[in-house]
Amino acid sequence: xxxxxxxxxxxxxxxxxxxxxxxxxxxxxxxxxxxxxxxxxxxxxxxxxxxxxxxxxxxxxxxxxxxxxxxxxxxxxxxxxxxxxxxxxxxxxxxxxxxxxxxxxxxxxxxxxxxxxxxxxxxxxxxxxxxxxxxxxxxxxxxxxxxxxxxxxxxxxxxxxxxxxxxxxxxxxxxxxxxxxxxxxxxxxxxxxxxxxxxxxxxxxxxxxxxxxxxxxxxxxxxxxxxxxxxxxxxxxxxxxxxxxxxxxxxxxxxxxxxxxxxxxxxxxxxxxxxxxxxxxxxxxxxxxxxxxxxxxxxxxxxxxxxxxxxxxxxxxxxxxxxxxxxxxxxxxxxxxxxxxxxxxxxxxxxxxxxxxxxxxxxxxxxxxxxxxxxxxxxxxxxxxxxxxxxxxxxxxxxxxxxxxxxxxxxxxxxxxxxxxxxxxxxxxxxxxxxxxxxxxxx
Amino acid sequence: xxxxxxxxxxxxxxxxxxxxxxxxxxxxxxxxxxxxxxxxxxxxxxxxxxxxxxxxxxxxxxxxxxxxxxxxxxxxxxxxxxxxxxxxxxxxxxxxxxxxxxxxxxxxxxxxxxxxxxxxxxxxxxxxxxxxxxxxxxxxxxxxxxxxxxxxxxxxxxxxxxxxxxxxxxxxxxxxxxxxxxxxxxxxxxxxxxxxxxxxxxxxxxx
Numbered sequence: 001x002x003x004x005x006x007x008x009x010x011x012x013x014x015x016x017x018x019x020x021x022x023x024x025x026x027x028x029x030x031x032x033x034x035x036x037x038x039x040x041x042x043x044x045x046x047x048x049x050x051x052x053x054x055x056x057x058x059x060x061x062x063x064x065x066x067x068x069x070x071x072x073x074x075x076x077x078x079x080x081x082x083x084x085x086x087x088x089x090x091x092x093x094x095x096x097x098x099x100x101x102x103x104x105x106x107x108x109x110x111x112x113x114x115x116x117x118x119x120x121x122x123x124x125x126x127x128x129x130x131x132x133x134x135x136x137x138x139x140x141x142x143x144x145x146x147x148x149x150x151x152x153x154x155x156x157x158x159x160x161x162x163x164x165x166x167x168x169x170x171x172x173x174x175x176x177x178x179x180x181x182x183x184x185x186x187x188x189x190x191x192x193x194x195x196x197x198x199x200x201x202x203x204x205x206x207x208x209x210x211x212x213x214x215x216x217x218x219x220x221x222x223x224x225x226x227x228x229x230x231x232x233x234x235x236x237x238x239x240x241x242x243x244x245x246x247x248x249x250x251x252x253x254x255x256x257x258x259x260x261x262x263x264x265x266x267x268x269x270x271x272x273x274x275x276x277x278x279x280x281x282x283x284x285x286x287x288x289x290x291x292x293x294x295x296x297x298x299x300x301x302x303x304x305x306x307x308x309x310x311x312x313x314x315x316x317x318x319x320x321x322x323x324x325x326x327x328x329x330x331x332x333x334x335x336x337x338x339x340x341x342x343x344x345x346x347x348x349x350x351x352x353x354x355x356x357x358x359x360x361x362x363x364x365x366x367x368x369x370x371x372x373x374x375x376x377x378x379x380x381x382x383x384x385x386x387x388x389x390x391x392x393x394x395x396x397x398x399x400x401x402x403x404x405x406x407x408x409x410x411x412x413x414x415x416x417x418x419x420x421x422x423x424x425x426x427x428x429x430x431x432x433x434x435x436x437x438x439x440x441x442x443x
Numbered sequence: 444x445x446x447x448x449x450x451x452x453x454x455x456x457x458x459x460x461x462x463x464x465x466x467x468x469x470x471x472x473x474x475x476x477x478x479x480x481x482x483x484x485x486x487x488x489x490x491x492x493x494x495x496x497x498x499x500x501x502x503x504x505x506x507x508x509x510x511x512x513x514x515x516x517x518x519x520x521x522x523x524x525x526x527x528x529x530x531x532x533x534x535x536x537x538x539x540x541x542x543x544x545x546x547x548x549x550x551x552x553x554x555x556x557x558x559x560x561x562x563x564x565x566x567x568x569x570x571x572x573x574x575x576x577x578x579x580x581x582x583x584x585x586x587x588x589x590x591x592x593x594x595x596x597x598x599x600x601x602x603x604x605x606x607x608x609x610x611x612x613x614x615x616x617x618x619x620x621x622x623x624x625x626x627x628x629x630x631x632x633x634x635x636x637x638x639x640x641x642x643x644x645x646x647x648x649x650x
Contacts, residue, residue, distance in 0.1 A: 020447040095477065127496045127576065134500045137508030141480055144515050148473060156519075163512060170508075187497075187576055349621075436628060 030122045034111045042273040043073035048332075049339050056343035083262035088150060091259060095149035100260070100267035102142030107274040109135045113189050114281055117291045117323030118300040119316075121190055128189040129181065132282060133174055136237065139271065140166045143246075143256050146268070150259035158255025161350065162246035165236055168357045169243075173233035175365035176226035179372035180217055180286060189285060196289040197297060201399060208395075213292035221407040222372045225414070227287040229365045231334075234279040236357070239272065241342040245350055276338060277331065284330035291323030360421045367413040371406040378402035452492055459485035472518050480511040497576050 009017050009025075047062070047069060054061025062069040087096055113128035115121035125131055140163045147159020181187055184195045197203045198215025209215065217223030236243040247255035257268050284290060299319035302312060348356070379395075379402050381387040390398055462481040469475050483506040490499035583591045 020445075024447060092471075092473075095474070125496055127500050130497070130500045130504065134504035134508060137504060138484075140512055141477075141507065141515070144512065145477065148515075148519065160516075163516070167509070167512060432624070436624060436631075 034122060035108065038108060038111065038274050039270065041277050042270050043077065045273045045277060045335060046076070046269075047073050048335065049342075052336060052339045053343050056340070077266075080266040081263055085262040085264065086259075088152070088259050090151040092149040092151070095145050096259070097264075099142050099146035099149055100264045100271075102145060103139045104142075104267050104271045104274075106135045106138040106142075107271050107278060109138075110275075110278050114278070115190055115193060115285065115290055116327060117320045118296060118303075119305060120291075120320060120323070124188060124190050127187045129177060129187045129192065129286075132189070132278075133170065133177070136275070136278075137166070137170060139275070146260070147256040150256070152259050154252040154254075155256050155258045158246050158252050158258070161252075162239065162256060164350075165239070165243065165246060165353065168354060169233040169236035169361075172229050172357065172361040172365045173237065175362065176229040176233070176368060177286065179222050179226050179365070179368045182369065182372040182376055183217075183222065189290075193285060193290040193292060196292050211297045212294050213289060213296050214294065216287060216289040216292070218287045220375070221403065221410045222368060222375055223287055225364065225368045225371075225410045227283070229361050229368070230286070231283055231337075232361060233357075234283060235338065235341065236353070238276040238279050238338070240276065240338050242345040242348045243353060244347060245353065248347060276335065280334035280338065281327070281331045283334050284327060288330050289326075290330075291327040293322070293326035296323045296326065355421075355425070359424065360417055364413060364417055367417075368410065371409045374409070375402045375406050378405065448492060452489075455485050455489050455492065459489070473515070476511065476514050476518055479514070480507055483507050483511060497579065 009015050009022065050072075051061040051063075051069065062072040065071040065075050087093060110132050112123045113121070113125055113131055115124075143159050143162045143166075147155045147157075147162075150156075180192070184192050186192065195202055196215050196217060197211050197213055198209040199212045200214060200219050201209050202215030202217075202220075203209045203211060218227055239246055245251075247257065252258075257265055260268060296319055299315050299322060303315035303319050304310075304313055377385075377387055378390060379398050382391050390401075393401070459482055462478045462485060465478040466475050466482065469478065483502065487499045487502040487507070490496075490502060
């Protein structure tokens with residue numbers, strides 16, 4: 001963006017503005033575009049979810065406003081804007097007022113490191129992945145503020161549940177990412193996508209693989225297990241069913257949002273949908289190659305890039321459009337999976353949620369980190385790292401050995417942990433029954 | 444670029460100092476905790492202006508995302524937050540100690556430091572990263588291995604201690620029945636009551 005702004009201002013108009021103003025203008029334009037994209041995504045996703053869930057429940061869903069209910073989100077927006085803003089007398093007014101902003105702001109920040117297409121990333125931070133998750137944990141503070149400032153029991157319980165859930169499911173999410181960071185050796189989101197080039201096998205593991213943009217992590221045992229753990233954790237972090245206990249309508253009204261009305265409620269809603277969109281996007285980026293797909297890198301090689309200034313701008317546009325298409329298709333597919341899960345599963349109880357997170361997902365992703373280390377050792381290490389016996393193998397054999405070993409470890413760990421977890425749950429149920437029996441016998 | 448950085452630095456320092464002042468002056472403990480979070484965030488942004496991205500992100504992850512949540516939980520769960528300003532009778536002793544520490548430690552440093560104004564020009568080219576992720580990781584497993592391991596063991600001990608405390612609590616506490624369990628319980632009670640009726644009736648008939 002900055003080179004384009006520089007071209008327009010300093011070369012075309014010849015104004016010779018200093019570099020800092022060019023940087024400022026470039027970032028401001030990017031930020032403005034992102035701030036426009038986020039609410040429109042949310043508007044579209046609400047309609048998408050309502051129509052999809054209606055179809056699953058054998059209903060029609062909103063179809064009155066415009067063709068196929070297309071303007072329904074706009075109507076909802078107008079309604080929310082015109083509602084009266086009610087603040088409870090006992091509420092802490094300032095904290096009550098700021099809380100929705102603290103919840104929304106981090107979700108907007110998270111857009112900063114999302115690459116939309118080849119060369120289309122707002123900021124290529126070298127710790128982008130960590131930035132994404134660090135910033136997402138800030139909204140927990142906002143939830144806590146909302147719950148406390150409302151001075152309402154339901155709101156406080158909802159906030160406590162939300163924060164407990166976010167804090168405990170952040171651990172498996174970050175641990176499953178750690179496995180992939182071990183493999184790529186970089187925390188940058190752009191590097192992560194670049195690594196997933198190739199055809200089923202990543203071209204970084206095996207240089208002779210064609211650049212078809214299909215070397216996604218999901219095709220490796222480490223990546224697959226990490227994907228399962230991460231997607232479950234993402235469901236919990238986005239407060240989607242079956243992990244929607246913080247706002248379980250049938251138990252605690254609307255959780256931390258209980259005392260909010262009008263546009264403040266709308267902001268919580270916005271934050272939630274934008275967060276869900278971002279979680280789907282990051283899942284697509286980390287495990288399904290983001291904008292990688294057949295044809296993108298071929299087009300991008302002929303485009304104007306720092307490496308190839310002689311390229312044609314048509315290829316920039318084509319590569320961008322194709323990349324964004326692949327990226328959005330994957331993202332919307334994952335959002336559909338979220339809606340699908342909401343249509344298929346009932347809400348978990350809080351103890352089931354905690355048990356599943358701490359006793360099953362975290363050990364599983366810890367084992368996955370170990371298999372990622374084995375993967376790295378078998379595919380890239382040599383005699384200098386103290387692993388002389390793989391030195392003579394061909395790259396394909398090394399890749400196959402790593403695949404088989406990590407697959408064996410991961411499947412074994414999954415079966416073992418699943419058995420232990422089932423046993424502990426059965427034991428717990430037996431104890432519950434005993435409590436019931438003793439109560440019956442006393443009466 | 445320098446002017447822009449200067450402006451950003453000035454705004455950030457104002458935010459940090461202002462928020463830190465609010466932490467110690469507001470009456471409400473929750474408000475103080477929230478101002479403390481604002482301070483943490485400002486410090487993270489300051490690290491970003493120094494191009495120490497990893498440290499900045501970790502500051503947000505650890506302080507804003509975890510420690511401040513712990514602080515909020517602790518305040519909310521342990522005591523009522525509204526209250527009088529807690530001023531002990533011996534406040535002058537505390538003031539004396541802090542003044543003494545300031546005079547003994549900070550003042551000589553401030554006076555003795557060679558303030559480089561105007562800013563010296565550094566060597567040309569991109570400087571070496573001071574606190575990148577690979578450097579920190581290598582430091583942890585080579586140079587500072589003992590410290591790293593000791594900290595890890597300490598945290599594990601704390602975790603085990605927390606689990607032990609939680610288990611003791613749980614054994615003392617009676618479990619709260621869910622609605623469905625209460626329903627089952629009531630059904631069973633009715634069933635046993637009906638069965639008793641039947642046996643009583645049978646005994647009457649036998650008489």
